[in-house]
Amino acid sequence: MSAYDVVIIGSGPGGYVSAIRCAQLGLKTAIIEKYNTLGGTCLNVGCIPSKALLDSSEHFHNATHNFAEHGIEVKGLKANITQMIQRKNEVVNQTCAGVKFLMDKNKIDVHTGVGSFVDKQTVKVTNGEGKETLLTGKNIIIATGSKPNFFPGMEPDKKRIITSTEALNLTEIPKKMLVIGAGVIGLEMGSVYGRLGTEIQVIEFAPTLLPTMDGSIGKEMMKILKKVGFKFQMEHRVQKVENKGKSVVLTALNKKNEAVTFEADYCLVAVGRKAHTQGLALENAGLAANTRGQVEVNDHLQTTVPHIYAIGDVVRGAMLAHKAEEEGVYVAELIAGQKPHLNYNLIPGVVYTWPEVAAVGKTEEELKAAGIEYKMGSFPIKALGRARASMDTAGFIKILADKTTDEVLGVHMIGPRVADLIMEAVTAMEYRASAEDMARICHPHPTYSEGVKEAALAATENRALHV
Numbered sequence: 001m002s003a004y005d006v007v008i009i010g011s012g013p014g015g016y017v018s019a020i021r022c023a024q025l026g027l028k029t030a031i032i033e034k035y036n037t038l039g040g041t042c043l044n045v046g047c048i049p050s051k052a053l054l055d056s057s058e059h060f061h062n063a064t065h066n067f068a069e070h071g072i073e074v075k076g077l078k079a080n081i082t083q084m085i086q087r088k089n090e091v092v093n094q095t096c097a098g099v100k101f102l103m104d105k106n107k108i109d110v111h112t113g114v115g116s117f118v119d120k121q122t123v124k125v126t127n128g129e130g131k132e133t134l135l136t137g138k139n140i141i142i143a144t145g146s147k148p149n150f151f152p153g154m155e156p157d158k159k160r161i162i163t164s165t166e167a168l169n170l171t172e173i174p175k176k177m178l179v180i181g182a183g184v185i186g187l188e189m190g191s192v193y194g195r196l197g198t199e200i201q202v203i204e205f206a207p208t209l210l211p212t213m214d215g216s217i218g219k220e221m222m223k224i225l226k227k228v229g230f231k232f233q234m235e236h237r238v239q240k241v242e243n244k245g246k247s248v249v250l251t252a253l254n255k256k257n258e259a260v261t262f263e264a265d266y267c268l269v270a271v272g273r274k275a276h277t278q279g280l281a282l283e284n285a286g287l288a289a290n291t292r293g294q295v296e297v298n299d300h301l302q303t304t305v306p307h308i309y310a311i312g313d314v315v316r317g318a319m320l321a322h323k324a325e326e327e328g329v330y331v332a333e334l335i336a337g338q339k340p341h342l343n344y345n346l347i348p349g350v351v352y353t354w355p356e357v358a359a360v361g362k363t364e365e366e367l368k369a370a371g372i373e374y375k376m377g378s379f380p381i382k383a384l385g386r387a388r389a390s391m392d393t394a395g396f397i398k399i400l401a402d403k404t405t406d407e408v409l410g411v412h413m414i415g416p417r418v419a420d421l422i423m424e425a426v427t428a429m430e431y432r433a434s435a436e437d438m439a440r441i442c443h444p445h446p447t448y449s450e451g452v453k454e455a456a457l458a459a460t461e462n463r464a465l466h467v
């Protein structure tokens with residue numbers, strides 16, 4: 001039996017980052033991961049591989065559609081999906097190996113196998129050969145993440161009815177793909193294959209794309225994606241999806257409650273993810289998953305057993321890698337006796353389509369629902385010199401500020417490189433800046449960041465300079 005200050009179950013961005021912070025703070029730390037590679041969903045089948053394929057497919061899209069206008073002629077252009085997947089795998093392997101390096105560097109013990117509670121203090125690790133090792137932890141952190149969700153009738157068979165995991169490893173470019181769900185995965189993975197020539201048809205039961213984001217973003221995104229060939233069936237409720245051998249047939253109910261069918265060679269099920277606690281034997285520690293499958297925690301990420309914490313996708317809140325990381329650091333510092341702080345309102349959300357989407361703080365819908373009076377300043381990307389130079393002119397930057405105090409309450413962007421631009425807004429909001437504060441900052445010309453200044457000027461006194 002090995003004894004630790006902290007035992008962490010799960011090596012995703014929540015677990016491994018928490019392990020590093022624990023070790024930095026002098027805590028003897030062990031991490032348990034059931035797979036042979038570290039890094040969890042994010043590094044193996046999530047953020048990193050999806051972004052690798054998004055980048056490759058975006059190059060292909062530009063070479064096919066935009067190079068000629070830039071004066072670059074390309075003949076015999078062809079997408080090689082095998083090479084794309086191979087490069088993606090190399091990126092994943094390097095990144096996962098980097099996590100193992102960090103564990104070793106920080107003297108964190110890595111135990112490979114399924115972690116399950118024996119009691120409130122002890123975790124059993126069962127490896128692939130059935131060998132069991134017992135670890136005791138003064139503190140235990142559950143960081144077991146999430147798995148793809150699905151509803152009755154759309155169970156993935158992982159061959160033609162697939163989740164994001166299989167979509168990251170297809171061996172052919174589909175002619176047509178149905179995508180259930182116009183959320184983040186649906187639009188990102190739909191973009192990957194759409195750019196490679198697949199006809200993408202999205203079936204969504206909400207009336208707008210990205211329904212949890214500011215309403216203006218979904219509207220703009222739909223216009224943009226329709227231009228590159230996406231088809232959308234909004235307000236359609238999927239009833240069933242069947243694998244017919246060489247094709248899939250999906251049946252959905254439309255707004256009028258009529259059954260409509262769609263056929264394609266693949267169907268991507270992207271209707272959210274669910275917390276993953278399978279195999280943990282939570283009951284042995286006196287814990288239970290809630291009705292949503294999540295581990296319940298208080299504001300300090302403690303479960304009902306105070307020395308057992310839970311972080312990341314397995315608990316409430318946004319299912320994002322950076323949210324899991326922040327929670328991992330928070331718990332490590334709390335265990336070490338510090339007084340950490342985490343502002344959930346300032347966790348940015350990004351969608352890596354092209355153009356990208358990025359947001360932080362409150363949406364207009366949330367402000368209206370809360371009865372908060374606000375001012376709105378918006379600036380079109382097409383009015384930026386930098387955007388015309390690069391031919392990336394779609395989108396806008398929108399800033400919402402308190403009507404009385406001018407404090408920035410929410411920033412919503414759709415445009416080129418906004419995944420990086422959003423950090424200006426996050427920083428400003430962390431320091432509780434006003435729209436005028438943001439507007440008075442000098443921004444370099446020509447950059448996309450000038451759009452942030454212009455939107456802030458528009459929110460301050462409706463005095464954007466370049467519209």
Ligand code: FAD
Nearest residue numbers: 010012014034040041042046047115145312313319320321
């Ligand atoms: P996970 O990363 O899910 O890690 C949990 C780990 O625990 C896994 O390795 C699992 O094997 C292990 N585990 C589970 N049970 C046990 C057990 N009993 N014993 C031992 N090990 C166990 N987020 C972003 O912020 N940006 C993005 O661009 C982004 N892109 C994404 C793209 C896709 C296709 C997907 C699917 C997700 C994406 N996400 C993205 C979400 C992000 O991957 C998750 O929010 C993040 O990985 C959650 O981290 P976590 O540490 O909580 O859990």
Ligand code: NAI
Nearest residue numbers: 181182183184185186204205238270271272273319350351
């Ligand atoms: P999501 O919650 O973003 O979107 C799911 C979509 O499916 C919603 O629009 C919902 O209305 C729709 N839907 C649900 N049931 C349906 C049904 N029966 N028929 C039709 N539509 C239905 O979930 P998604 O895209 O699967 O992503 C899962 C998680 O992974 C998200 O929480 C996200 O945070 C994370 N992620 C983050 C990324 C990023 O940060 N860039 C990239 C990919 C995933």
